[in-house]
Amino acid sequence: MTNDARRFAKRCSSSEAAAREARHLRTLRGPGIVPLQSAGTAGLSLERAACSLADVLDERGPLQEGDVRAVGAAAAAALARMHEAGLVHGDVKPANLLLSHGRELWLADLDAACAADGEPLERFSPGRLPPGAPARFATDMAALALALVELSTGILLDPGASWRAADLRRLGCSPALSAELSFMLGGDGSAPDARSAAEMLARPGTDSLPAPAAEARRADSTPTVEFMVARPRPGPAARPAPARSAPPSRWWQRLAASWRPGDAP
Numbered sequence: 001m002t003n004d005a006r007r008f009a010k011r012c013s014s015s016e017a018a019a020r021e022a023r024h025l026r027t028l029r030g031p032g033i034v035p036l037q038s039a040g041t042a043g044l045s046l047e048r049a050a051c052s053l054a055d056v057l058d059e060r061g062p063l064q065e066g067d068v069r070a071v072g073a074a075a076a077a078a079l080a081r082m083h084e085a086g087l088v089h090g091d092v093k094p095a096n097l098l099l100s101h102g103r104e105l106w107l108a109d110l111d112a113a114c115a116a117d118g119e120p121l122e123r124f125s126p127g128r129l130p131p132g133a134p135a136r137f138a139t140d141m142a143a144l145a146l147a148l149v150e151l152s153t154g155i156l157l158d159p160g161a162s163w164r165a166a167d168l169r170r171l172g173c174s175p176a177l178s179a180e181l182s183f184m185l186g187g188d189g190s191a192p193d194a195r196s197a198a199e200m201l202a203r204p205g206t207d208s209l210p211a212p213a214a215e216a217r218r219a220d221s222t223p224t225v226e227f228m229v230a231r232p233r234p235g236p237a238a239r240p241a242p243a244r245s246a247p248p249s250r251w252w253q254r255l256a257a258s259w260r261p262g263d264a265p
Contacts, residue, residue: 021111028085032078034098034106049108050101050212053094053151054220059213062154065174067210071097072148072201074105074209079140080194082107088116088135092143093128094151095220099212125222130160138191145184149173156222 025036034049053071056063063071075097082089089096090112098106112123120132121139128146133139142159149163150156153172157163163185168178180200184191192200 018111020113021109024087024110024113028081028087028110030081032074032081032105032107033110034108049098049106049216051099051216052108052218052220053097053099053147053210055213055215055217056099056210057094057151057154058217059215062172063151063210065152065177066203066208068148068152068177069201069203070209071105071151072144073198075107075144075147076141076194076198076201078105078107079137079144080198082110082113083116083137083140083194086116087113088121088137089113089140089143090121090123090135091125091128092140093125093147093222095218095222097147099209101212103209103212105209127156127222128159133159137193138186141184141191141194141197144197145181148177148181152177 022036025033029036075092079089079092089107089110091109092107096107096109098108100106112121114121114123114135116135116137118134118136121129121135124133129139129143146157146159149168149171155171157171163182165175165178165182168181169175173181180197183200184197
């Protein structure tokens with residue numbers, strides 16, 4: 001594929017993604033879903049959003065348990081609306097949880113959303129879901145649980161590992177929150193649905209969302225990507241390019257992929 005063809009394919013992909021997201025936002029318009037103001041080939045207009053939870057984490061560090069619970073309950077309620085419409089979000093992460101100036105939480109970036117057909121997700125954020133994650137409601141719930149662990153501890157967990165409540169307690173989550181997030185991570189079909197998770201995470205006095213970040217950087221350490229199958233061109237094999245070491249990104253520095261849960265209770 002030539003460079004011009006790659007650029008054209010990227011433009012087409014961006015245009016299709018924006019149109020797909022606009023369709024979803026029109027269908028799901030209401031509480032918990034980012035309002036659609038305008039759409040075009042460059043994406044959606046989100047001027048009414050104050051910041052994302054990734055901005056809050058970047059500015060202030062890990063959040064208090066009450067804030068994490070408020071975010072989780074609001075995000076789970078928004079996911080419930082999507083799931084009741086038969087859609088999987090597919091890319092739940094702090095950067096896609098927006099705080100409005102009116103202190104509402106909005107679920108954003110619905111261009112990765114698709115029908116809950118169990119097929120592997122085509123659009124996702126690397127490091128947020130295991131490769132080949134299926135388009136199922138439980139996938140969204142596991143991604144939300146991992147995002148809440150990140151907001152609570154500042155650590156982005158390996159999504160392919162098995163995380164028990166004891167493991168999450170060692171990372172800094174409270175005993176109650178550890179048990180609930182471990183329940184949401186259940187990969188054997190035992191995870192709660194989104195409505196149940198919203199009720200489970202809610203606690204008296206924890207219905208106030210965190211204050212927005214002072215500066216909206218629109219931080220997204222793991223941007224959504226769409227993989228396309230590249231067909232090799234016939235011809236002589238190209239010489240491999242010399243390996244270059246790139247500095248680790250901030251999210252990779254927080255990634256706990258090198259640490260696996262132990263056998264301790």
